[in-house]
Amino acid sequence: MDPTENTMNIRAPRTDLNQGSQQTNQVSGDARVKNTSDKTTATSSDTVTFTTTASEMLKLQESLANIPDIDNSRVDTIKASIAEGTYQINPEKIVDSLLSIEKDLT
16 A cells, blocks of 8 residues: 655735724733823733624623513413413414514425
8 A cells, every 4th residue: 555645725814804804992001101291101901802703702692681581471471361361372373473473484
């Protein structure tokens, strides 16, 4: 058997491409030089950048965390309707909703 040589060509990343098409919000700055009286001191800090979309997603996640998973008043209303025998099922509405969901998924 002849050993087969597998080669892979890896190209360096292109610096001329835009690394993000969304606006960004700068959280903290790069290395800075402060002038205080006669002294010059250099300080540096890490930089964290969030896109606008990421910031909005964080706010949305916080908002959703405060919403209860189950609407207990709605559940109680449906339970009472079932117990009284007044709960009506509309099969056409169910089918329309299922078809709408299926359409959205395709």
